[in-house]
Amino acid sequence: PGRTMRTWQKIFAQKIADMDVEEPWIIQEDGSLQVHNPEHGRREYLQKHAAGRFQCSQCLHKWSSAKVHILFHMRRGKVRMRIFRQSCRRCSSAPLEEPSFSQENMERILHNLVLQILKDFYNVPVSHCEGCRLGACTKPLVAPKTPTWKPRRHLGTATSPPLQAALALGPALSPPALCHEGGEAAKFLAAVAPGPFLSMLRFSQPRSVMVPAQPPSCRGNSLASS
Structure with a gap:
């Protein structure tokens, strides 16, 4: 877990640097975070559709999920993160298991987080285009002008x-x-x-x-x- 958290922190630091944010920011894991209950002065951001993989520690069954929930509580310069677990459907008393993420999905999750930071703390407008969120678009999405018929x-x-x-x-x-x-x-x-x-x-x-x-x-x- 510690090694995985260091990977999250490394990617997060790179994403912050890519957005030219000069203030220092850190991200830490916190399993006690509660949805809709941030501490005073903190902002909440919940990602509901992260893609991850799980493995049951009892029967070793593996499954994928595109609905992994990740909760972030933010104040200026610091983010606390909680990744919600899932249990195996095949086992009657299965424990909650931690998900694993590919490098690509980790980058996507943290890219969206940094965009939310820019919006909440630096008043930077954020596009609702998925391509812009993933860094695929080079220009803001502009509605095309209605052509004049001739x-x-x-x-x-x-x-x-x-x-x-x-x-x-x-x-x-x-x-x-x-x-x-x-x-x-x-x-x-x-x-x-x-x-x-x-x-x-x-x-x-x-x-x-x-x-x-x-x-x-x-x-x-x-x-x-x-």
């Missing part, structure tokens, strides 16, 4: 073939709406056919639109019925 190309005048094809689909959407601004067909045409015809849909008076070049009938029910 047509790929101008489809031409109301008599051009592309626009005529769009008009032919109008009755399949909602036939009466084709002749009224704001209907489903108008929205469809606004998406695929910007230009003179779209301007006419938006700004012509009266609101009913006269479509040149033999427009589809506004009384048609659907393409299937034609």
Whole structure:
């Protein structure tokens, strides 16, 4: 146990140095810590999903757990740590066993701890991105800007073939709406056919639109019925 604690302390010191914290910090094990009961002036931090391995001292059964709880109580310059144990499910009176951790998981646990220290004692904003917490991200996570939609190309005048094809689909959407601004067909045409015809849909008076070049009938029910 003492050797393992020295490993925790070594990794913790390195993590503190990596974050350019100039004040000295130490970490110590304390099996008497209680959840939600820190001493006055201390901060509490609980990690609930650490990955560890256990072995029963009675039947030698081994198991892994991704829900090892580790409790930290912190004051400026000092951290006390308690790792909660688990018992074997195969043994009726199994004792609580200490977990073991890989080097990678120890570094992950202590990296998260140091980020919490930066937040609680140095007012450093901490990202909620797991990649940032693990040091994988080089930049803060920023939400992408909503792109402004632009047509790929101008489809031409109301008599051009592309626009005529769009008009032919109008009755399949909602036939009466084709002749009224704001209907489903108008929205469809606004998406695929910007230009003179779209301007006419938006700004012509009266609101009913006269479509040149033999427009589809506004009384048609659907393409299937034609």
